[in-house]
Amino acid sequence: MKAYDWDGVNLGELTFESPWGTDRPDLMTPFNANARDEFAHLYGFDPTELFKKGSVHYWEDAPEDLQKFYAYRKDVNARLLETVLKTFDQLKKTTDSSLETVITLFDGLQHPELENFLGFDFSRSVGLMNRYNATLQIEDPASEWAKSPSRYAQMGHRYDALGLKRPYMIDVNVLPVHRTEAAGFATAKPTGAEMFQLLKFASAPTGRVCLYSESTINEQDWEILPYGMASQASIEKEGDGWRVSTPVTVQAELGGDAQKMRLDGQPWYCLENGDVWIPPGEHVVSFSRAGYRWFDTSKLDTHLLSLSGELLSSDRAQRGLEVQYRSLQRCAMVFDKLPLRIYIDGEPYKWSSLKGDDGFTVMAPPGLHHIRVITESTFLYFVQFTSLVSASLIVVFGLASSGLLALLFLLTFIRRRLRLLSSS
Amino acid sequence: MITGIPIDLFFLASVFLIWTMLVYQFVLAFAGYLYSRESAREKAVLDRTTLDFPSLSILIPAHNEEMVIERTVRKILASEYPLDKLEIIVMNDGSSDRTAEILDRLAGEFPNVRPVHIPKGEGGKGKAHVLNRALKLTNQEMIAIYDADNQPEPRALVYLAAQFALNPQLGAALGKFRTLNRKRNLLTRFINIEGLSFQWIVQAGRWKLLQIATLPGTNFIVRKAVLAEVGGWDEQALTEDAELSLRILEAGYRIKFVPYAVTWEQEPETLAVWFRQRTRWARGNFYLMHKFWRGISTAKNKALGLEVFYFMALYYIFVAAILTSALLFVLGLFGMIFIPIPGPYLEVWLVAYFLFVSEIVLMLSREVGEDSVSNILCTMAMYFTYCQLWPLVVFSAFYKEYVKGEKRTWAKTQRFEE
Numbered sequence A: 001m002k003a004y005d006w007d008g009v010n011l012g013e014l015t016f017e018s019p020w021g022t023d024r025p026d027l028m029t030p031f032n033a034n035a036r037d038e039f040a041h042l043y044g045f046d047p048t049e050l051f052k053k054g055s056v057h058y059w060e061d062a063p064e065d066l067q068k069f070y071a072y073r074k075d076v077n078a079r080l081l082e083t084v085l086k087t088f089d090q091l092k093k094t095t096d097s098s099l100e101t102v103i104t105l106f107d108g109l110q111h112p113e114l115e116n117f118l119g120f121d122f123s124r125s126v127g128l129m130n131r132y133n134a135t136l137q138i139e140d141p142a143s144e145w146a147k148s149p150s151r152y153a154q155m156g157h158r159y160d161a162l163g164l165k166r167p168y169m170i171d172v173n174v175l176p177v178h179r180t181e182a183a184g185f186a187t188a189k190p191t192g193a194e195m196f197q198l199l200k201f202a203s204a205p206t207g208r209v210c211l212y213s214e215s216t217i218n219e220q221d222w223e224i225l226p227y228g229m230a231s232q233a234s235i236e237k238e239g240d241g242w243r244v245s246t247p248v249t250v251q252a253e254l255g256g257d258a259q260k261m262r263l264d265g266q267p268w269y270c271l272e273n274g275d276v277w278i279p280p281g282e283h284v285v286s287f288s289r290a291g292y293r294w295f296d297t298s299k300l301d302t303h304l305l306s307l308s309g310e311l312l313s314s315d316r317a318q319r320g321l322e323v324q325y326r327s328l329q330r331c332a333m334v335f336d337k338l339p340l341r342i343y344i345d346g347e348p349y350k351w352s353s354l355k356g357d358d359g360f361t362v363m364a365p366p367g368l369h370h371i372r373v374i375t376e377s378t379f380l381y382f383v384q385f386t387s388l389v390s391a392s393l394i395v396v397f398g399l400a401s402s403g404l405l406a407l408l409f410l411l412t413f414i415r416r417r418l419r420l421l422s423s424s
Numbered sequence B: 001m002i003t004g005i006p007i008d009l010f011f012l013a014s015v016f017l018i019w020t021m022l023v024y025q026f027v028l029a030f031a032g033y034l035y036s037r038e039s040a041r042e043k044a045v046l047d048r049t050t051l052d053f054p055s056l057s058i059l060i061p062a063h064n065e066e067m068v069i070e071r072t073v074r075k076i077l078a079s080e081y082p083l084d085k086l087e088i089i090v091m092n093d094g095s096s097d098r099t100a101e102i103l104d105r106l107a108g109e110f111p112n113v114r115p116v117h118i119p120k121g122e123g124g125k126g127k128a129h130v131l132n133r134a135l136k137l138t139n140q141e142m143i144a145i146y147d148a149d150n151q152p153e154p155r156a157l158v159y160l161a162a163q164f165a166l167n168p169q170l171g172a173a174l175g176k177f178r179t180l181n182r183k184r185n186l187l188t189r190f191i192n193i194e195g196l197s198f199q200w201i202v203q204a205g206r207w208k209l210l211q212i213a214t215l216p217g218t219n220f221i222v223r224k225a226v227l228a229e230v231g232g233w234d235e236q237a238l239t240e241d242a243e244l245s246l247r248i249l250e251a252g253y254r255i256k257f258v259p260y261a262v263t264w265e266q267e268p269e270t271l272a273v274w275f276r277q278r279t280r281w282a283r284g285n286f287y288l289m290h291k292f293w294r295g296i297s298t299a300k301n302k303a304l305g306l307e308v309f310y311f312m313a314l315y316y317i318f319v320a321a322i323l324t325s326a327l328l329f330v331l332g333l334f335g336m337i338f339i340p341i342p343g344p345y346l347e348v349w350l351v352a353y354f355l356f357v358s359e360i361v362l363m364l365s366r367e368v369g370e371d372s373v374s375n376i377l378c379t380m381a382m383y384f385t386y387c388q389l390w391p392l393v394v395f396s397a398f399y400k401e402y403v404k405g406e407k408r409t410w411a412k413t414q415r416f417e418e
Helices: A031-044 A046-049 A063-093 A112-120 A122-131 A151-160 A192-203 A217-231 A378-424 B005-047 B069-077 B098-110 B127-135 B156-166 B184-212 B224-230 B240-250 B273-296 B303-333 B343-363 B371-380 B386-403
Strands: A008-011 A099-107 A135-139 A171-176 A210-215 A234-238 A240-244 A250-253 A258-263 A275-278 A281-289 A306-307 A312-317 A320-327 A330-334 A341-345 A360-366 A367-374 B056-062 B085-092 B113-120 B140-145 B170-179 B222-223 B254-265
Touching: A008 A275, A031 A046, A031 A063, A046 A063, A063 A099, A063 A122, A099 A122, A099 B170, A112 A151, A122 A135, A135 B273, A151 A171, A151 A192, A151 B056, A171 A192, A234 B005, A234 B343, A240 A250, A240 A275, A258 A275, A258 B371, A275 A281, A275 A306, A275 B085, A306 A320, A306 A360, A312 A367, A320 A330, A360 A367, A360 B224, A378 B343, B005 B156, B005 B184, B005 B254, B005 B303, B005 B343, B056 B069, B056 B127, B056 B156, B069 B085, B085 B098, B085 B127, B098 B113, B113 B127, B140 B156, B140 B224, B156 B222, B156 B254, B170 B184, B170 B224, B170 B240, B184 B254, B184 B273, B184 B303, B184 B343, B184 B371, B184 B386, B222 B224, B240 B254, B240 B273, B273 B303, B303 B386, B371 B386
Parallel strands: A008 A099, A099 A135, A135 A171, A171 A210, B056 B085, B056 B140, B085 B113, B170 B254
Antiparallel strands: A234 A240, A240 A281, A250 A275, A258 A281, A306 A330, A312 A320, A320 A367, A330 A360, A341 A367, B140 B222, B170 B222
């Protein structure tokens, strides 16, 4: 974990592998020597006795002893979970990292029977996650996967009531999980409209979602994922612009010819090639359209091209840009210009930027923050202004001069033709 | 990946320098166009005028020129210039072929032809040396120079000589050269287009604007008195013609470009010959830049300063700017640098190309038959092919002159069978 600059860590399936319970005694672990000794020390008998017919502890004859074994397994699991959470918590503190710890649990609220079979204590696990500031990720069992995607809306209601410290995520499995012959599914993997609906319902409660796939998301489905995530937003025409209402940050695709972008009447700089970032709330986006941008001074401004967190507001700063954001993890922000100085909540911020195809990525800290990015010194601004003006003037001159020469050529050509005609 | 203000500045500087040259070139092209119309009217006036011609000595250096020399002499003798005022001194510069035999035969046939045989042991010291020797052998008022492969048109000498009667301030007058073998291959087509555009843009444009031009190696007349005043040809120079031009300008005289005084000559037909010739020219021009740049401020003719600066710009600044811009382009292509400065640079490149093509095509239209579709297509292709050899020529010359320190030796350009 220390070797690389991770965004976070996700622990899944920290349970015993016995989903069939006592029907499969061979899977009802743990039966190693340590576990047996510990259990015997706590409860006064060897847990193997639970599965020996004729024993006084045989599970069918002594259900209270089976409950003891269930309780022991849950305790082992909870202790292990705490060890892991503690370890990552320590790591975060010692390395000053913003690592997010995510724990995947089966939906214990709707399927409490799984707690006994798999050996996890749902409420104790959630308590540990709250204590160690970890994120809960909920996975529904395979028995649910053939149901309508709207099941995630009901799941959301159940988990909203839990009052978790950090927003939870629903884990959507995109695997060949459907039995096509029995349930009437056209495809084994969720795809198309089902995929859209899964994203829509699973992301609705908190704006976050987890997609689990093993390179199994269909190529064409990647295109529809953002639309599923943004399905709570509404957009309608208003005058020359659009009125957008959204509970989460969304991107409105206005087309590459959209320019002079304004949000609620103010110049707006969070956009890339006509795709505009809209903060949560109700806003009016206005702009003008032009096929060719002559003397495009917007190139001199700093733009936020993309961000991984929630965009709350933004304004132009002198030779830079100010952005207010919120993010559970560290927030990746892509600017179209190389930052010169960065201030977070008014304090100078040490950063390193990554150059990508479109711009420069800065990793901002998690939480609710105000970031001010200064991208240009006075000299650089002068250089950029000179570049824009001189290149534009060169184009004007080039067009005028080559046009003049072409005209003279045409006149020469016509004059020669006329002379030839008159002489013949 | 490297990015930052220094790279931005390098890029901007190279764009600015390239475009300074392009703007200057455009101004010359426009002036050249105006002069082409003016000179057509001037030619018409001269064709109706009877002039008293001065006595003229034609100097022709010849080193192993058996393939071409007889035709050249006969073409000159077929000139409309009064033969009684014409003397042809052919300097046989230690030839080992049949040049001497041909010249002696011609001398027997025509009394105006005067062969001078430089023994093999004394020959091969360069064109400037031969011309200086020839200069001592003549007492004529005017001196004309022709290369041994030239075929001047009948009235070329008439038009050139007439300029001195029209312009007393004139030190020299040069005519236009055309490419005999222009249809031989793609290279000669390119050279033909280059030659015509150079003459109509650079020579005609400068004469129109600044009353100056650069003497080529052939087809020009210079007053003998001016030659005597400036001390003849510089034997150290590889481009003795351009060097002489600068000294004539420095002495305060004008040099006029006369586009209707035409001669035809051969141009290199292979890339190797072309490259050697151009490298020699480039080295010669390095020499004259070093020779003259200190004297710019004291020269009588202030246009000399511009002329030397133009050479410097063409050989150093322009090439450096082109190389810088090409280097930045290639590094950017491989993702090693990033230049995030705003501006319509794709359009800048496109209009540079349009300007290049339109300038040359307009100039080609000044010559009957040269603005053909094939020549226009060649012009469009030249930008990406022939023109890209220019930095290589300059780099090779720079290496030979400054890094390797190779001795400057004059070499005759190889002739080709017609």
